[in-house]
Amino acid sequence: MNNKFSSFFSWFVNRPKVIGFILFIIIFSIFTYIVYQEYSLAKESEKxxxxxxxxxxxxxxxxxxxxxxxxxxxxxxxxxxxxxxxxxxxxxxxxxxxxxxxxxxxxxxxxxxxxxxxxxxxxxxxxxxxxxxxxxxxxxxxxxxxxxxxxxxxxxxxxxxxxxxxxxxxxxxxxxxxxxxxxxxxxxxxxxxxxxxxxxxxxxxxxxxxxxxxxxxxxxxxxxxxxxxxxxxxxxxxxxxxxxxxxxxxKENLLISLLPLMFLALLLSILISTFIVRFLKQPRELQRKVNIQAAKLLNSELKFKAIFDRAPIGIVHVEAESYKFIEANQKFLRKTGLSLDEITEARFDSVWRNSKDLKKLVEKGEKINSVLLKKNGTQIDVRVAVDYLKYIDKDTYIFIIEDITEINKAQNHLKELETRVKMAVEIAQLGYWEWNIHTNEVIWSPMMYEIFRISNDFKITPDFIVSRIHHLDAKRYVDSIRSLVNGENVNPSYEAKILDPEGNPIHVLGHLESEKGKLGEVIKIKGTLVDISSEKRTKEELDQSYDVVLQQNKRLINFSYIVSHNLRSHSSNIKSLSHLLLEMEHTQEQEEMFSMLNSVSHALDDTLFDLNDVINIQQNISISIEDILVVKYIERVLEVLKVEIIQKKADIIVNVPSDIKISFNPAYFESILLNFISNAIRYRHPNRPPIVIIDFLIIENHPVIQIKDNGIGIDLKKNGDKLFGMYKTFTKNNESRGLGLFISKSQMEALGGKITVQSKLNKGSVFKLFFK
Missing domain, CATH: 3.30.450.350 (CHASE domain)
Structure with a gap:
């Protein structure tokens, strides 16, 4: 029996950790029960x-x-x-x-x-x-x-x-x-x-x-x-x-209040069990703990050094009395441009632009914003905090330095932007308002009072605003506000009339929008307003001027009709009489005079005929539009010009798909093609046979017919503004009358098209016909 007990005792003695663990469980259980009883009593007391x-x-x-x-x-x-x-x-x-x-x-x-x-x-x-x-x-x-x-x-x-x-x-x-x-x-x-x-x-x-x-x-x-x-x-x-x-x-804090007691129970349980274990295994355990502690200290020092050097903010350790550097991390050195060798001989107060800031920081211990000097003479804005540290029996300070240069720049930029926005609002004479739908409070900017023609001390209410809106616009305004309050979408921009204190209308242009809270509910309605009364008056004056111009234009058109129709009948009579006079017997001198009269009458008749065509084109008289096959009309024009093409040895190249159609007037289209193709042959270069290339393009969703030639070209710098003018000619060709381009351009514009030209002297020209 004694041997069994001795063996059992020896087994426990040789296993001090087992004994410590058992003691820990017993002691901690007792303390836990006591703490639980205390918690139950306290909870009942609170109830x-x-x-x-x-x-x-x-x-x-x-x-x-x-x-x-x-x-x-x-x-x-x-x-x-x-x-x-x-x-x-x-x-x-x-x-x-x-x-x-x-x-x-x-x-x-x-x-x-x-x-x-x-x-x-x-x-x-x-x-x-x-x-x-x-x-x-x-x-x-x-x-x-x-x-x-x-x-x-x-x-x-x-x-x-x-x-x-x-x-x-x-x-x-x-x-x-x-x-x-x-x-x-x-x-x-x-x-x-x-x-x-x-x-x-x-x-x-x-x-x-x-x-x-x-x-x-x-x-x-x-x-x-x-x-x-x-x-x-x-x-x-x-x-x-x-x-x-x-x-x-x-009651929520009861457990928290008992945590110290639980912690004490845990601590006592650990201390007692630890004491037993250490007592049984003191020498070996002491050595092991020494080794562990040494390793922990070394590890902590390495971690501190790594954190110190790699911290994203500047850290400086200095002596309290002399401000001599003890150490500084890499962030501080990079920001100031100093090296480790340089700070060993330097003082921390030497990098401050104002040493009074440093003294104030140390005395009060609160964060301050100041300026540090860099090695190159430039400055950086910083926020600095300080903490006291006892280091090897010395009084020292740890300074935490944050570079806020960019933050200050951003803040200054923001202030500048706010100033610009305020100036822009004042220059634009824009009024701003907002209405808190919960408190019914209305806030107006000073410009709003000017727009409504009331004093700044006038108390503004939503009902007052509605009462000052013209009765034709009030319902639309109220419906928009109601829709915004209900979270619905509305057209944000509106134009309306308000009434000044004397009942006179004021034209305004406004903008509405809502402001929502965190849960998506509408909390405010706000908007802008600008007085457009002067613009309205200007528009009315322009409309009146436009009406006058239209009336004048109608009179000019009537005059053109009179000239083109009535005078043409007289010119035809003159032409017939001159022809009869030429057939009668007369002297040589009379024959010369009658011949000159016949030439002038023919020229006058042609001029009035051309004028009549131009007026008909510009007035869109009897112009029908239909889908026409482009290739068909090109071939028809080439057939008309067949003799001229053979005589001039012209090469006509057509790059137009056979199924391409455009919506245009057939007679106009044929006239335009005839005009441009005949011009390309007529104004050929004397040293080379004419080549005319006709292409079909799509430019910005518009069908385009391009007519390119290698003729004599046009000096656009000199004659570009006169190119499409009536009776404008730029060559010595006797066949030129200066009317073809003018009529073609009028026909294109009459049906919503346009003509562009690119040309160089002695190189040729490219005309592009843009169709609607």
């Missing part, structure tokens, strides 16, 4: 406090409601048998002065608020029919049906604010007369109940009204989140149909 506080709050609320009941009854007694209140204001004043919770009273005959006190604070509620208003209708009818005083709310007051209304139904000869009502502001209600007071003592409250029909609760005070309802105490206030919840925050 008891919750019950006590909840009882006090409930009693305060019930007492407030009873006081309100007495006050409402007292007010009801002022009503005589004929339903007329007597001494209403005097009685109301005494009721309010004697109550710490009631802020106002009302008499509501037939459900319509007709008497209020104090008047100034509650006059906004006058005329409200509580039996029809959706907020109060349900509670008011409930009070009538039950014949008892009912406390509604908290609800928003028409006169502003939020709170509780206690309504006592008043009956005269069993006929409902109306209500005697008391007004309790929400803050007064909560304060008198003690909720504000107990909230400061670590208690959380939630007050909710129970809906009798849906059994759902409507929260009107307290946290929506972070409230443990299951752990809270609950009480019901019957008169107001309210549920009161209370929860002590101290």
């Amino acid at each position: 008891e406090k919750e019950k006590q506080v909840l009882t006090i709050v409930k009693q305060n609320i019930e007492q407030s409601l009873k006081t309100s009941y007495v006050s409402a009854l007292t007010l009801a007694l002022t009503i005589d048998d004929e339903g007329k209140p007597k001494n209403f204001e005097k009685v109301s004043e005494k009721i309010i002065s004697s109550s710490v919770i009631i802020s106002g009273v009302e008499l509501v005959p037939n459900g319509i608020i007709s008497y209020v006190y104090p008047y100034e604070e509650n006059k906004g509620a006058l005329g409200l029919n509580v039996l029809k208003h959706p907020v109060s209708q349900k509670e008011a009818n409930k009070s009538i049906n039950s014949g008892k005083m009912d406390f509604a709310g908290p609800i928003p007051f028409k006169q502003g604010g939020k709170g509780i209304i206690g309504r006592m139904p008043v009956f005269i000869e069993n006929q409902f007369w109306g209500f005697s009502a008391v007004i309790i502001r929400e803050k007064d209600f909560l304060s008198n109940a003690g909720i504000y007071k107990f909230s400061k003592e670590g208690f959380k409250f939630r007050l909710a009204k129970a809906d009798e029909e849906t059994s759902k609760e409507i929260l009107f005070f307290g946290a929506k989140e972070d409230f443990n309802v299951n752990e809270a105490q609950k009480s019901f206030v019957k008169d107001g149909n309210w549920n009161i919840y209370i929860y002590s925050e101290n």
Whole structure:
């Protein structure tokens, strides 16, 4: 038996870690049980406090409601048998002065608020029919049906604010007369109940009204989140149909408060078990710990050195008295341009532009912004923090230095941009406004007051703005605002008329948009406005000028018709008479005169004929448009010019697909092709046979016919602006009349097309015909 015990004891003695672990488990279990008992007692104590506080709050609320009941009854007694209140204001004043919770009273005959006190604070509620208003209708009818005083709310007051209304139904000869009502502001209600007071003592409250029909609760005070309802105490206030919840925050901190005790238990368990293990294995364990500690210290020093050198901010270690450098990290050295050898002989205060900043930093120990000097003489903006360190029996400081040069540049740039934006708004005379839909607050920029022609001290409301918008534009503006409030999209830009104080219209151009909160709800409507009255007047003047120009143009066209039609008949007569005169016998001198007269009459007739064609083209008279096959008309023109092509030995190259069609007038198209192809042959270069290349292109979605030749070319610098002019010629060719290009250009423009030209003297020309 003794041998077995000795062997068992030796087994444990040779295994000190096993003994230490067993002792640790036993001791820690005992301490844990003690801590748990302490936690249970503390939790029960907090629950008891919750019950006590909840009882006090409930009693305060019930007492407030009873006081309100007495006050409402007292007010009801002022009503005589004929339903007329007597001494209403005097009685109301005494009721309010004697109550710490009631802020106002009302008499509501037939459900319509007709008497209020104090008047100034509650006059906004006058005329409200509580039996029809959706907020109060349900509670008011409930009070009538039950014949008892009912406390509604908290609800928003028409006169502003939020709170509780206690309504006592008043009956005269069993006929409902109306209500005697008391007004309790929400803050007064909560304060008198003690909720504000107990909230400061670590208690959380939630007050909710129970809906009798849906059994759902409507929260009107307290946290929506972070409230443990299951752990809270609950009480019901019957008169107001309210549920009161209370929860002590101290319960959440119980475990935290017991952590030191748990930590102490853990520490004692570890110490005792460790002591036993060390006692049994002291020499070897001591040596092992020494080695481990040495390795940890070495590792810590290496880590500190790595962090010190690689830190993204500058770190400097200096002596407290002399400010001599002890060490500095690479970030500081790179920023200042100094080397390790240079800082060994330098002082830290020498790199400060203002040494007073360094002294202030050391004395107060708070972060400061200052300027450091670099080795090359330039400066950097820095934010510096300091901490004291005892190092090898010396007083030293650790300085943490952050380069904020770029941040300061960005801030200065931002200020400059803000200044520019402000200047731009002032120059553009742009007005800015915003409307907070929750507070109904309206904010205007100074330019808005100038646009509306009112003084800057005028109080702006949404109703005022609508009243100053012209009646033809008001509905559209209100509909847009309503759509934005509902989160709908609207056309942000609008043009409207507003009225100045004298009723004169002002033309404005505006922009609307909404601002949304974190949950996507609309919280603000805002926009810009600019006065465009002068622009409107200018446009009206331009429109009037345009009308005058149109009238003048019509007169000129009529004159052109008179010239081109009436004069042509006379020119034809002159031409016929001159021809007859030539056939008669006459002297040689007369023959010469009649011959000259015949030439002039023919030229006049041709000129009037050309003028008539130009006018018909420009007026789009009888111009039909159809889909025409391009190749067909090219071949037709080439057939017409066949003799000339053979005589001039011209080479015509057609690169147009056979199925290409364009929408154009056939006669115009044939005339234009004939004009350009015949010109390419007529104005050929004398030293080479003419080559004409006809291509079909698509440029910017427009069909284009390109006609390229190797003729004599045109000096566009000299004659470019006259190229398409009427009767403009640039060669000595006797066949040139200066009308073909003018008519072709007129025909193209009459049907929405255009002509471009590229040309070089003695090289040739390229004409591009752009079709619509």
